Amino acid sequence: MEVNRQILIEAIWETLYMVSIALFFGAILGFILGVTLVVTRKGHILENKPIFSVVNPIVNIFRSIPFIILLVAIIPFTRLIVGTSIGTTAAIVPLVLHVGPYISRLIENSLLEVDDGIIEAAKAMGATPFQIIRKFLLPEAFPSLILSVTTATIGLIGATAMAGAVGGGGLGDVAITYGYQRFDNVTILVTVVILVAIVQLIQSIGNVFERKLRRVR
Amino acid sequence: MIEFRKVSKRFVTGKRTITALEDVELTVNKGDIFGVIGFSGAGKSTLIRTVNLLETPTSGEVLIEGKNLQKISKKELREEKKNIGMIFQHFNLLNSKTVFENVAMPLLLSKHTKKEVDQRVLEVLQFVGLEDKIKSYPDQLSGGQKQRVGIARALVTNPSILLCDEATSALDPQTTKSILQLLRRVNEEYKITILIITHEMEVIKEICNRIAVMENGRVIESGNILDVFSNPQTETARNFVSSVVHDEIPQSVYRLMEIHNGRSHILKIDFVGVSSGQPIISQVAKKFKVDVNILFGNITELQSIPFGNLIVELVGDSSEVQKAIDFIQSDTVNVKEVIGHGSKQTNFDRSNLGNVVHG
Known part of the structure; x- marks a missing residue:
């Protein structure tokens, strides 16, 4: 059996397109939510119970909805945002809503790892809450944030496989429509190998960055 | 300089209330190296944190040069904090930043020209003897060097008060000595008033001129170091004194x-x-x-x-x-x-001068 090269290359591009755009917006969303979750919690620099007790459950809800359900459940919202509910671009909206809350939890964990002493020192210096976040928390958590984003990216690649459900295309879609439904095992194998390679590559890049930033000697 | 007026601090956790400070009255004079000693849990950490409002007193007030920092705006408070340097037991340096960047940090929080920053940072790094480490990262330094960076960072804004929170407790005796010598130089050359909290009597003995002993959130004894060492009034103070002055008969x-x-x-x-x-x-x-x-x-x-x-x-x-x-x-x-057998020692002294008696 012959694997259609043209289709594969197109699918790779669709996957990369979905992952990169969704990651970009998802990271922004996750970053805002993650920082909010940290600084508004009890005893932290901008303790705010109302905000925390709204954001925290919202993140939990989005984290617990299976992506395939989210994908179809928010179709009206997707149409509102990008004007269509099918196609690669349409798949990006649910991807963002899926990965954003996920990233926010990872960022929350990374920021909470920063020693409280650092915040105390910052306060003693007379830093504003914004400066504490910008100049103390984020630089200290940066290597760990890189790993978080790496993990999120890989999760995102997995989620794009389901984008076929709304005609989003991508490698996962090729594996199902051309491979699984036509009993074409070679196509399945090839797409899986490509996916594994992409994941490996991203993880390695993430690790290299993180190690550089931590200056492991 | 620093006055504690009936300062109390209570922490409420659930149904339990913990009193960390109770009616603390203390005055630290300009130019003092003032030591506060106590076992852990005595409230000394809370006490030092009320000076720069890392902890706000539940009642009472802390005056810095006559000013109650609780009564000024947040902006003014941030400005006042530049006048109060602080160093910590675990140094609290940014591991992601170089020595230079760490020391420069307090200056980078407000507007300064690059030239001003460079000059001032080099000046204080020279003072603490780390001018050759400006490009190192904290994890490449020894504990003593890290504390020197901490001291440089605290001095960079030219404060008139330096707070030392168990600054030598994580260091070995040799390094402790050198850090204490540096603190004495800070006091003498920059005329900076130093408030030290510690559980090590060695630290007090080495550099403090005045001392307060804390127990259960209260100051149980305070005064000139010679007075407290030669005539401790409380059991706790006596125990601390005898940890550095061995006066038992061998x-x-x-x-x-x-x-x-x-x-x-x-x-x-x-x-x-x-x-x-x-x-x-x-x-x-x-x-x-x-x-x-x-x-x-x-x-x-x-x-x-x-x-x-x-x-x-x-x-x-x-x-x-x-x-x-x-x-x-x-x-x-x-x-x-000194009389042997049974009664260990009997006071032979008949003078009623009311002076030194140990033990």
């Missing part, structure tokens, strides 16, 4: 007393202040018909004043020995005879 002395009898008298002489030292002993030997034999001695220096005790054996007739004792006894020297 077993070997008691054994000696069993051998000598009759003509031999063993005396414990406590010194405090300027008249301490050898002249008394040599004069006794010259003036009276007694032989003087020094058995044990422990003299330390507090604020460059000798302080401690000597255990000597006087051999001679009882009347001569008594004359010698009367001669030695003075305002700053206290004598008691």
Whole structure:
């Protein structure tokens, strides 16, 4: 059996397109939510119970909805945002809503790892809450944030496989429509190998960055 | 300079209320190296944190140069904090930043030209002796070097107060000494008032001129270091003092007393202040018909004043020995005879000068 090269290359591009755009917006969303979750919690620099007790459950809800359900459940919202509910671009909206809350939890964990002493020192210096976040928390958590984003990216690649459900295309879609439904095992194998390679590559890049930033000697 | 007026702090956790500070009254004068000592949980960490409002007092007030920082705006408070440097037990340096960047941090929080920052950072790094480490990262430094970076960072904004929160507790004795010497230089050369909290009496003995002892959130004793060391009023203070000034009589002395009898008298002489030292002993030997034999001695220096005790054996007739004792006894020297068996020691001293008595 012959694997259609043209289709594969197109699918790779669709996957990369979905992952990169969704990651970009998802990271922004996750970053805002993650920082909010940290600084508004009890005893932290901008303790705010109302905000925390709204954001925290919202993140939990989005984290617990299976992506395939989210994908179809928010179709009206997707149409509102990008004007269509099918196609690669349409798949990006649910991807963002899926990965954003996920990233926010990872960022929350990374920021909470920063020693409280650092915040105390910052306060003693007379830093504003914004400066504490910008100049103390984020630089200290940066290597760990890189790993978080790496993990999120890989999760995102997995989620794009389901984008076929709304005609989003991508490698996962090729594996199902051309491979699984036509009993074409070679196509399945090839797409899986490509996916594994992409994941490996991203993880390695993430690790290299993180190690550089931590200056492991 | 720093005045604590009836400062109390209570933490409420669920149904339980923990009183960390209770009616603390304390004044730290300009130029002091003021030491607060206490066991962990005594409230000293909370106390030092009320100075720069890392903890806000539940009641009472803390005045910095007459100003209550709780009554000013947040913006003014941030400005005031530049006048109060702080160093920490675990240094609290940014591991992601170089020594230079760490020290520059307080300056980068407000507007300064790059030139100003560079110049000032180099100046303080030279002061702490780390000018060759500006490009290193904290994890490449030893504990002592990290604390030097901490000190440089605290000094970079030219504060008039330096708060030291167990600054040497994570360091070995040798490094502790060098950091304390550096703190003394900070006090002398920059005229910075230093408030130290610690559980190590060595630290107090080494550099403080005034001291407060804390227990269960209260200041149970405070004063000039010589006064507290020579005449501690409370059990806790006595224990702290005896951890650095060994004034118990060694077993070997008691054994000696069993051998000598009759003509031999063993005396414990406590010194405090300027008249301490050898002249008394040599004069006794010259003036009276007694032989003087020094058995044990422990003299330390507090604020460059000798302080401690000597255990000597006087051999001679009882009347001569008594004359010698009367001669030695003075305002700053206290004598008691050490008597073996049963009662460990009896006060031989008949003067009612109300001075030094240990133990």
